[in-house]
Amino acid sequence: MAAMALPTLLPWARAAAGLQPGDALPDLKAMDLEGDIPDVAGKVVHLDFWASWCVPCRQSFPVLEQLHKTHGPKGYVLIGVSMDEKAADMQKFLRKNPVSFAIVRDAKERLASRVRPPGMPTSCFFGPDGRLDSVHPKYEGEATRKKYLEIIERLLPKPKA
């Protein structure tokens, strides 16, 4: 009986656990996201799940903006995924905290249901091969900035000598 149920339950258990390191970046265009999705092919992709009601998310924005500005031209793509229920909340937040990186809204929670961020905010890093490198919940100031920087520099292709 258990052997029969296992093949049925395995996909469910995997979906409930969310993305694991080595899993492929979901097709963002198929996720019904609101907003423009930048080109992610062959780039280091950083998905940052945030919401306007999340105080640490607000604190993380200046650091994310800095990372985008310094590493964007080197093949790093940062996408802020807003989990706000109302678009107006997100827009109000962005007026107060303007950023130049891409922002999309996961209104239907399809991407979040696939990735399953364990907290708010959560950052997910994908290598240029499109595979998940690591998932990082919470924002803890300078320690988080240093950690993100180390990951981005490790994942970015090394310049040829």
Next chain:
Amino acid sequence: MAPAALIVLLCLGTGCSTVEPWQRRTLSDITMRGDRDPAGLLLAEHMWFSREAASGGRGVGGGGCGCN
């Protein structure tokens, strides 16, 4: 009997749901905080400690007489 029990269980089950981390907007609201009104909290604790003779339970000194 079994169908009735199943119906009761199903009805009870509908009251349970998991709140995902990204759905905690309402829970993160200031109105969900017990300490959002310091004066109100002080008064409530004063009444509670006096009634229960439990003064000091939250770091307030006194003997539970209601006069502290």
